[in-house]
Amino acid sequence: MEFDQLRYFLQVCQHRSFTRAAEALGISQPALSRSIQKLEAELGQPVLERKNRSLDLTAAGTLLRSRAQQILDLVEDTAAEISDDGRTGRLRVAAIPTIAPYFLPGLLKAFSTKYPEANLIVQEQTTDDLLRSCSQGEIDVGFLVLPVSARYLQIEPLFEEELLLVLPPDHELLSRKQIRLSHLQPYPFVLLSEAHCLSDGIISFCRQRSFQPVMMERTSQLAMVQELVSLSHGISMVPEMARKLDRSKRRVYRSLSGTPPKREIAMIWNPYRFESRLQKAFLQQVRDHVQESATPDRRRAQA
Structure with a gap:
């Protein structure tokens, strides 16, 4: 699990859209989709429930969102403190x-x-x-x-x-x-x-x-x-x-x-x-x- 994967995942959670999240991140939508798919493969279960016009978090996704934010906050705060x-x-x-x-x-x-x-x-x-x-x-x-x-x-x-x-x-x-x-x-x-x-x-x-x-x-x-x-x-x-x-x-x-x-x-x-x-x-x-x-x-x- 990589920091970029967590950042990408949090952007998808925020925007509830791969298209808008990719625009915010400045990457292509296929690259973002591949990153989320790789993350789900590593976890062994889906973190997003994909619907026709929206995205919802699964139970695993809800837990991951909380932990991902904590992890990235800790990394950023540590670098800032040093x-x-x-x-x-x-x-x-x-x-x-x-x-x-x-x-x-x-x-x-x-x-x-x-x-x-x-x-x-x-x-x-x-x-x-x-x-x-x-x-x-x-x-x-x-x-x-x-x-x-x-x-x-x-x-x-x-x-x-x-x-x-x-x-x-x-x-x-x-x-x-x-x-x-x-x-x-x-x-x-x-x-x-x-x-x-x-x-x-x-x-x-x-x-x-x-x-x-x-x-x-x-x-x-x-x-x-x-x-x-x-x-x-x-x-x-x-x-x-x-x-x-x-x-x-x-x-x-x-x-x-x-x-x-x-x-x-x-x-x-x-x-x-x-x-x-x-x-x-x-x-x-x-x-x-x-x-x-x-x-x-x-x-x-x-x-």
């Missing part, structure tokens, strides 16, 4: 799409300046994929929005940020000195697709206050939400960090009066995996970066 010098090595970081382009650039620049020999790998993932990747050791540190259900993962809240109302510059609501949630009821919303937790947070905030927003359009990128608002397709709410990087004059941001909607940003990692000195330095860099970037109000709240 070569851990606190300066070099690979660090895999992931964030959800409504955090990554706004929070990560400044953080990664500061870390790369301090640790120029480190190899940083950055990904954007939805919350569910990020949690899975962190649990399986595919990423070292992740950034997402609370609350999440995450067993066996370390979660460290970092800060809260307001969700701001975004409007086209000629919108009639801008004539009001204060804009309340109830004032938004007649207007359609532009939101992100269901895969993004930001939309869930906005809808939940509205429903808790007996207001069901009417969705006019959904899109997959926050920048497109902002552009559609500029074109008067609707109104929306966006994180404060997105407003800070927006230099456009074709949209206006306002706080809702009363208790405005907020979201809580957190970082997560797997405490059961080996934590390199580089990873520990990155976690501290995040804390320092958040503290340095904090507004006076947030600093007082953290004190």
Whole structure:
């Protein structure tokens, strides 16, 4: 039994498809099939139940998936621990799409300046994929929005940020000195697709206050939400960090009066995996970066 066979098998388990697993691995589908067949021959029984349109694990396959992940994790952690010098090595970081382009650039620049020999790998993932990747050791540190259900993962809240109302510059609501949630009821919303937790947070905030927003359009990128608002397709709410990087004059941001909607940003990692000195330095860099970037109000709240 070879390490590559175990890696290939785990990819098939993840994708439930030889075609998609082969694409992810960068090998041909026949080569992947031969590797799994050889593995089954060595074990003396099938690990996959092949159906017309899907693959299921046999009892042997379920056991092998658990043990294969443990074996590969142990090998990877051992190699990382032996070569851990606190300066070099690979660090895999992931964030959800409504955090990554706004929070990560400044953080990664500061870390790369301090640790120029480190190899940083950055990904954007939805919350569910990020949690899975962190649990399986595919990423070292992740950034997402609370609350999440995450067993066996370390979660460290970092800060809260307001969700701001975004409007086209000629919108009639801008004539009001204060804009309340109830004032938004007649207007359609532009939101992100269901895969993004930001939309869930906005809808939940509205429903808790007996207001069901009417969705006019959904899109997959926050920048497109902002552009559609500029074109008067609707109104929306966006994180404060997105407003800070927006230099456009074709949209206006306002706080809702009363208790405005907020979201809580957190970082997560797997405490059961080996934590390199580089990873520990990155976690501290995040804390320092958040503290340095904090507004006076947030600093007082953290004190």
